[in-house]
Amino acid sequence: MRVLKFGGTSVANADSIRRVVETVLSGDQKKQVIVVVSAFGGVTDDLLDLARHASEGGAEVKERLKKLEDRHVGVIRSLLNVKKQSDTLTRFKMLMNELEDVLQGVSLTRELTRRTTDFILGFGERFSALIISHCLQNEGVAAEFVDARELIQTDARYGQAKVLLEPTCQRVESFFEKRKGISVVTGFIASTPNGVSTTLGRGGSDYTVSLIGAILKVKQIEIWTDVDGLMTADPSMVKRAFPIREVSYEEAMELSHFGAKVIYPPTIQPALQARIPIVIRNTFHPELPGTVISETSGDREGLIRGLSSISDVSLITLKGSGMIGVSGVSGRMFSTLAREQINIILITQASSEHTVTVGIQPEHATRAKRSLEKEFRLEIQEGMIDEVRVEKDLSIIAAVGDNMRQIPGIAGRVFSALGRNGVNIVAISQGSSERNISFVVSRKDEKKALNTLHDAFFMAGVKTVHLFLVGVGLIGSKLLELFENQIEVLYDKYLLDIRLKGVANSEKMLLCSDEESIGFSSWREQLESEGRKSSLKTFVREMKACNLPNSVFVDCTASQEVSEIYPEVLSSSISVVTPNKIANSSSMEYYDELKSLAARHNAAFRYETNVGAGLPVVATIHELVTTGDSVHRIEGVLSGTLSYIFNSYNGEMPFSEIVRQAREKGFTEPDPREDLNGHDVGRKLLILIREAGYRMEFDDLDIENLVPKGARNAGSVEQFFEVLKEFDGEFSELLNSAADQGKKLCYIARFEGGKASVKLEEIDRDHPFYGLAGSDNIFALYTDHYLETPMVVKGPGAGANVTAGGIVADILRVANTKARSNDE
Ligand code: ADP
Ligand code: ASP
Ligand code: MG
Numbered sequence: 001m002r003v004l005k006f007g008g009t010s011v012a013n014a015d016s017i018r019r020v021v022e023t024v025l026s027g028d029q030k031k032q033v034i035v036v037v038s039a040f041g042g043v044t045d046d047l048l049d050l051a052r053h054a055s056e057g058g059a060e061v062k063e064r065l066k067k068l069e070d071r072h073v074g075v076i077r078s079l080l081n082v083k084k085q086s087d088t089l090t091r092f093k094m095l096m097n098e099l100e101d102v103l104q105g106v107s108l109t110r111e112l113t114r115r116t117t118d119f120i121l122g123f124g125e126r127f128s129a130l131i132i133s134h135c136l137q138n139e140g141v142a143a144e145f146v147d148a149r150e151l152i153q154t155d156a157r158y159g160q161a162k163v164l165l166e167p168t169c170q171r172v173e174s175f176f177e178k179r180k181g182i183s184v185v186t187g188f189i190a191s192t193p194n195g196v197s198t199t200l201g202r203g204g205s206d207y208t209v210s211l212i213g214a215i216l217k218v219k220q221i222e223i224w225t226d227v228d229g230l231m232t233a234d235p236s237m238v239k240r241a242f243p244i245r246e247v248s249y250e251e252a253m254e255l256s257h258f259g260a261k262v263i264y265p266p267t268i269q270p271a272l273q274a275r276i277p278i279v280i281r282n283t284f285h286p287e288l289p290g291t292v293i294s295e296t297s298g299d300r301e302g303l304i305r306g307l308s309s310i311s312d313v314s315l316i317t318l319k320g321s322g323m324i325g326v327s328g329v330s331g332r333m334f335s336t337l338a339r340e341q342i343n344i345i346l347i348t349q350a351s352s353e354h355t356v357t358v359g360i361q362p363e364h365a366t367r368a369k370r371s372l373e374k375e376f377r378l379e380i381q382e383g384m385i386d387e388v389r390v391e392k393d394l395s396i397i398a399a400v401g402d403n404m405r406q407i408p409g410i411a412g413r414v415f416s417a418l419g420r421n422g423v424n425i426v427a428i429s430q431g432s433s434e435r436n437i438s439f440v441v442s443r444k445d446e447k448k449a450l451n452t453l454h455d456a457f458f459m460a461g462v463k464t465v466h467l468f469l470v471g472v473g474l475i476g477s478k479l480l481e482l483f484e485n486q487i488e489v490l491y492d493k494y495l496l497d498i499r500l501k502g503v504a505n506s507e508k509m510l511l512c513s514d515e516e517s518i519g520f521s522s523w524r525e526q527l528e529s530e531g532r533k534s535s536l537k538t539f540v541r542e543m544k545a546c547n548l549p550n551s552v553f554v555d556c557t558a559s560q561e562v563s564e565i566y567p568e569v570l571s572s573s574i575s576v577v578t579p580n581k582i583a584n585s586s587s588m589e590y591y592d593e594l595k596s597l598a599a600r601h602n603a604a605f606r607y608e609t610n611v612g613a614g615l616p617v618v619a620t621i622h623e624l625v626t627t628g629d630s631v632h633r634i635e636g637v638l639s640g641t642l643s644y645i646f647n648s649y650n651g652e653m654p655f656s657e658i659v660r661q662a663r664e665k666g667f668t669e670p671d672p673r674e675d676l677n678g679h680d681v682g683r684k685l686l687i688l689i690r691e692a693g694y695r696m697e698f699d700d701l702d703i704e705n706l707v708p709k710g711a712r713n714a715g716s717v718e719q720f721f722e723v724l725k726e727f728d729g730e731f732s733e734l735l736n737s738a739a740d741q742g743k744k745l746c747y748i749a750r751f752e753g754g755k756a757s758v759k760l761e762e763i764d765r766d767h768p769f770y771g772l773a774g775s776d777n778i779f780a781l782y783t784d785h786y787l788e789t790p791m792v793v794k795g796p797g798a799g800a801n802v803t804a805g806g807i808v809a810d811i812l813r814v815a816n817t818k819a820r821s822n823d824e
Contacts, residue, residue, distance in 0.1 A: 001031060001032045001034070002031050003034045003213040003221055004023075004033070004035055004036070005037070005206060005222065005223050005224065006037050006038065006224045007041075007206075008039055008041035008042065008043070008044070009041050009225055009283075010225060011037055011038065011039075011132065013040075014075050016283065016284070017079060017131075017132060018079065019283050019284065020283060023224065023283065032179060032183075033181070034176065034216075035183070035184045036148075036212065037125065037128050037132050037184060037185070037186065038128065038188060039124025039125050039188070040075070043068070046064070046068055047068075048117070048120075048121060050065065050103060050120070051103070051117055051121075054103045054107040054112070055106050055107075055111065057110055061103055061104075069096055073092070075131060076088050076092065076134075080134060080135065084134060084138050088130070092127065092130060092131065095126055095127060095130065099120065102116065102119060102120055114158035115196060118159060118197050118198050119196075119197040121188075121189075122149070122186070122189040122197050125148075125186035129147075129185060136182055142182065143181060143182040143183075144179075144182070144183055144184065145184055146183045146186070147186055148187070148188075149189055149190055149191035150171070150191075151172050152168050152171075152189075152200075152208065153171070154190045154191070154198045156192045156196065157198075159199060159201065160200070161201075163200070163211060167193065168211070169215050172211075173215060185208065186208075187206075188200055188205045200266075206263055207264050207266050209221055209223065210267040210268070210269075210270045210271045213270070213274075213276055214270035214271055214273065214274035214276055217274060219277075220279055221276055221277070221279070222278075222279050222281060223263065223280045223281070225262055225281075225282065226282065227243075228242075228282045228285060229243035229281070229282070229289075230280050231244065231306070232244060232306050232454060233306060233307040233450055234308065234309070237309065237446070237450050237451075238454045240455075245289065245291065246292050246293075246294065247305055248294070248295060248296060248402055249271070249272040250402065250435060251305045251306070251400050251402055252268055252278075252293040253265065253268045254400040254436045255306045255398070256268070256308075258397075258398035258400070258438060259308040259311070259396075262280065263278075275295060277293060278293040279292050279293075302401065302403065302458075303401060303413075304403070304404065304410065305400055305401040305402065306399075306401070307398065307400070309397045310396045312361075312362055312395065313345060313346075313359045313360065313362065313396050314359070314361070314390055314392050315357050315360075315391045315394060315426065315427060315440060316360060316365065316368050316369065316389070318376070319389060320354070320385035320386045321354065322379065322383060323385060332375060333372065334358075336372055337358070337368060340364070342360055342361075342364045342368050343360065343361065344359070345358075345359040345361070346427075346429050347359075347429060348427045362392060365390050365392065369388050369390050376388070393444075394442060395440070395449075397440075397453070398436055399414055399453060400436050404436075410437065411437050413456065414437055417453060419602060421452045422602055423445045423449045424441065424442065425439050427440040428440075444545075444547055448547045448548060451548070451549055452549040461495045462496075463497065463550065464498075464549065464550055465498050465550045465551075465811065465814070466548040466550060466551045466552065467499065467551075468502035468503075468543045468574075469502065469504070469556060470504045470557055471555060471557035472504075472527075475556045475807070476505075476557075478800040478801060479556060479804040480500070480523055481520075483498060483500070483520045483808070487520060498815075499517040500518040500519070501513075501546060502543055504539050507531075507533070508527050508528070509532060510527050510531045511539065511542045511546070536561060540553075540568060543574065544574070550575075550815065551573075552576070552577055552604075553569045554577050554807065555576065555578035555579075555580045556579060556580070559580070560582050563578075563580055563582040567593060567597055570601055570603045570605060571597055571601055575603045576603070576604075576605050576606070576607075577607070577807060577810045577814060578606075578610070578807075579609035579610060580607075581610040581683050581684065583607075584607055584687045585682075585683035585684075585698060587697065588696070591690055604814040604817060606811075606814055607687075607810070608806050608809065608810050609803050609810070611638060611687055612684075612793070612797040613640075613802040613806055614802035614805045614806030615795050615796075615802075617779050618691055620781070620791070621691045621692050621781065624692075624785070629784050629786075630784050631693070632752070634689065634750070634752075634780070634782075635748060635749070635750050635779070635782075635790075636748070636780065637748060637769060637776075637778050638681045638779075639680060639747070640667065640777060640796065640798030641662060641668045641672075641675040641798070642675060642681065644667050645659060645662055646745050647772060647773055647774060648661075649735060649745065650735075651735055654725070654728040654731075654732070655724070655728050655732065655735075656721055659676070667798075671720070672720075673712070676705070676706040677703075677705045678758045682701045682703045682758050683698070684749065685751060685756055685758060686698055686701060686756070688751070688779075692751075694754070701758065703758045708724070708727040710723055710726070710727070711723040734760070741764070744763055746760070746763045746772070747759070747761075748760075748769070768790065768792055772794075775796065777794070777798075778792065779792065779793045779794070
């Protein structure tokens with residue numbers, strides 16, 4: 001005997017019903033087959049809407065009924081041959097008329113009882129079982145329509161009726177004993193001993209099949225749906241969820257209780273008692289093995305088996321110092337809620353007994369609050385209980401696994417992974433079964449929490465990083481190009497999955513909040529065609545709303561406005577990576593604020609490329625200091641532009657000509673005065689000084705401005721060059737006087753004895769900077785450990801390639817510190 005069930009997702013239209021028929025016929029044709037079916041996908045919801053609409057005296061009952069009819073008739077017409085159609089249509093029409101009559105009654109009386117609702121909802125399954133049984137007959141096999149109301153008896157708790165086991169067993173056994181061929185049974189519906197229609201609760205067809213399978217003691221119960229099995233998480237929430245091969249009954253029960261909709265929670269009980277495995281298979285991929293739910297959970301590997309969540313819950317808290325030591329408060333709380341038929345999903349109690357919190361469905365929140373206030377009226381009056389508090393817009397997440405019982409520390413790992421991603425935990429409850437840790441988070445964090453935990457526990461070390469980039473000029477676009485080339489290596493070799501979720505320039509911006517990402521090779525076209533008008537505020541707001549784990553905001557602009565948004569970004573636990581040095585070189589107070597926000601919100605703030613492009617200077621100083629060294633002196637040529645100018649200036653060409661040439665080669669800012677005034681070098685030096693642990697403001701720096709006073713106010717850049725010519729003589733004198741002593745000119749940033757300066761200096765052959773060539777930067781660090789000979793870092797300190805490379809390195813560092821996974 002074969003017992004199988006097809007859910008609404010498997011019988012949504014003619015195509016999928018064709019697959020159902022194939023699957024049913026694929027087995028041994030001699031065997032007796034029981035097929036339980038749900039209503040066509042969405043029909044139960046439509047019926048519920050229709051009933052409510054009718055009870056409100058709505059005017060569209062007929063139109064809506066017609067739509068429902070057309071949908072079913074469409075399936076009949078496309079699946080059955082013409083001869084068979086008329087019989088099916090007649091029977092279907094009879095059911096439709098019955099439905100229409102009831103709805104008319106509801107319309108007239110404007111009354112919709114729970115009992116009538118159950119009757120109306122049952123039509124979905126009656127339609128589909130009728131049509132599917134005829135489809136099977138159409139294939140030449142013996143198939144009959146079976147109305148489960150004849151078999152399954154329940155009490156009269158409409159909407160969620162309880163099965164009366166004894167009469168049901170008797171009926172099921174005797175009914176199927178005499179049957180041959182295929183029986184197509186309506187799922188979900190049943191009746192009271194008096195013959196009144198009931199339903200087993202939404203999703204209840206799973207329960208119908210489990211019940212029948214258990215009573216008939218079949219070898220296994222098959223549940224066919226639209227996913228590859230019971231998955232590690234809801235695939236609509238976690239894109240990388242994958243099917244679990246084997247789970248225990250208990251694990252499946254916990255997962256479904258906490259929201260894994262693929263199986264209706266009461267389904268497990270009958271199968272468990274009869275020790276019959278349930279197999280969950282995909283109707284659209286019958287070649288896949290699916291999930292077996294049985295007594296053992298198969299391989300004992302893996303710390304947790306799956307994650308699930310309930311999207312919308314409310315918490316009710318009873319709080320008060322008078323509760324301590326008073327017995328029976330929780331008992332009274334639970335009985336009050338039970339009396340109101342309010343189901344408790346989760347319970348937590350502070351060890352001091354100061355508070356008791358329960359999670360319930362939001363639609364019961366007001367009723368729960370009112371009844372508890374009534375129950376505890378005296379205690380509230382006497383101040384023993386402060387209040388009955390309701391919190392809304394919350395979600396419950398559950399991590400489930402039998403192995404939790406043996407392995408300590410899982411809760412710690414769950415919460416530290418969430419903490420690193422700024423997910424705030426509202427309440428925690430560890431099930432007494434110990435195979436479940438459930439906790440409450442804000443609803444907006446639900447998806448993030450699930451994905452964070454899924455990556456941490458199931459992705460064998462894969463770390464996903466979500467990038468939001470502002471500024472796609474030379475450096476920003478180079479950065480994306482580097483990722484484009486590296487993306488596969490990063491995934492295959494380093495298990496890093498880098499996704500571009502947002503891009504903006506000053507005109508346009510584009511964000512992907514869903515599973516989609518922006519292509520590293522197609523971002524330019526996507527930004528052009530799908531981009532909206534740019535707004536930094538909106539970009540940041542939407543980036544926060546995406547609420548993705550391991551998010552990194554990359555600022556590749558040189559904008560003050562963008563640098564001012566970092567506090568908001570860091571406060572949302574989003575890391576910041578940037579070559580923009582404005583933030584770190586503004587006030588010390590701001591610098592401190594950024595560091596403390598980053599620490600407080602578990603976000604990284606990385607800016608290696610603020611100084612010396614990709615050269616490892618910032619991190620080097622930082623590491624020296626954190627390992628206990630102390631930096632006494634920093635010397636450096638910190639500007640590629642000025643390095644080039646003075647390395648090229650040997651007297652053959654006038655100074656103004658050298659500057660002009662540097663500008664033509666693209667080495668300078670559009671206005672070279674911005675290089676020559678030394679401010680940029682000053683900002684870099686300031687950042688290094690602060691990184692070395694000293695506190696200093698920009699105004700404390702002594703900067704020699706190389707723009708001659710007379711040229712500072714020249715209007716255009718051309719005019720500036722004209723005026724600069726007049727000073728060629730002065731520069732030439734400086735050069736000659738140095739050359740006379742065998743020295744060179746060098747624009748050096750220096751920090752020593754607590755004082756910082758940026759000055760044009762003469763250096764002799766022995767100086768470590770004497771051999772500097774081209775546009776290279778050089779840094780000499782004198783520390784406790786590098787006292788005699790400094791630590792020197794030298795190399796190209798500017799250019800899109802090296803800067804973008806440095807930014808990639810920073811992003812990878814963030815990925816490795818933020819998204820630690822199983823290996824911690
Ligand atoms: P059916 O109509 O076949 O009964 P349901 O819609 O009731 O199907 O259940 C299947 C859906 O359950 C899937 O499409 C999926 O979105 C959802 N789901 C939630 N959690 C899980 C999970 N852990 N594994 C598989 N599916 C899940
Ligand atoms: N059709 C019912 C529902 O939508 C039962 C089921 O699908 O299992 O809830
Ligand atoms: Mg279902």
